[in-house]
Amino acid sequence: MKVELAQLAGRDNGTAYNLERTLAAIAACAADTQLIVFPETHLMGFPSAETVAQVAEPLDGPTVTAVLNAVRERNIAVVVGVAENDHGHFYNTTLLITPEGIALKYRKTHLWASDRGVFSAGDRYATCEWNGVRVGLLICYDIEFPETARALAQLGAELLIVTNGNMDPYGPTHRTAIMARAQENQAFALMVNRVEDGDGELLFAGGSALVDPFGSLVFEAGRDEGTFSVELDLNQLTAARRDYRYLDDQRLRLPGEVIEHADGLRELMIPAT
Incomplete structure (x- = not known):
């Protein structure tokens, strides 16, 4: 599987600029991506608490629609983060968009300090089948909690995709976490981070990475902007799970109702506390 990691700088509250760069990256992707x-x-x-109502959009709004049109034109898939407005409730959301539409939606469940007061937390984990691989999504701070990736593994995930907005001095934290999440769930893990500064307040750490199901780092980007091409050898999934399977041997399973949808979407609801 050929994947491009678009490690880009962005502008906070800068939808037009960010969308332009997103569409340019999609248009420039390799033919076999x-x-x-x-x-x-x-x-x-x-966005901030003051700007989120103006910046966030519904998932059928103009920005996601523009990305969907570009995806259809190139006949590829895209994973991208958005500020979602769901009838006045705001979420830090990541989407898997295919030519057929939004295949998977995930709302960040573990809110970082700067998310609080801006976004509401999501209430479920989900996976879907895409190109013969079961995919699950996580966002930034989520990967510092082993239960998040394990929830996706319980739903059959073979590829964990993490959209990241991690800043200094926490780059090494996410480097360690992404390798651990892949190894302990015997799944591929892809992480794509932002770079450069966010309006002079934060310095984003880059370090986008691909980790194989053994927990080995296959690729790691530096701190500069770029689009990096990586290839996943899906045979490694079978190899990593051949001699033992953590999911088969674990003594404790995460609680929550599992919902199976007719289209292959699987969801694990987070129990109320």
Whole structure:
């Protein structure tokens, strides 16, 4: 599987600029690319409590629609982060968009300090089948909690995709976490981070990465902008799970209702606390 990691700078509250760069990256992708992954909230940047109502859009709004049209034109798939407005409720959301539409939607469940007061937390984990691989999505701070990736693994995930907006000095934290999440769930993990500064306040750490199901780092980007092509050898999924399977041997399973949808979407609801 050929994937491009679009490690880009973005502008907070800068939807027009961010969308232009997203569409340019899609248009410029290689002919054999199957998937392009962008950072956390890439299409809108990070809104504040004061700007989120103006910046966030519904998923059938003009910005996501423009990306969907570009995806259909190139016949590829895209994973991209948005600030979602669901009838006045705001979420830090990542989408898997295919030529058929939005295949998977995930709302960030673990809110970082700067998310609080801006976004509401999601209430479920989900996976879907895409190109013969079961995919699950996570966002930034989520990967510091082992339960998030394990929830996706319980739903059959073979590829964990993390949209990231991680800043200094926490780059090494996510490097360690993404390798651990892949190894302990025997799944591929892709992480794409933002770079450069966010309006002079934060310095985003880059370090976008691909980790194989053994937990080995296959590719790691530096701190500069770029679109990086990686290839996933899906045979490694079978190899990593051949001699033992953590999911088969674990003594404790995460609670929550599993919902199976007719289209292959699987959801694990987070129990109320």
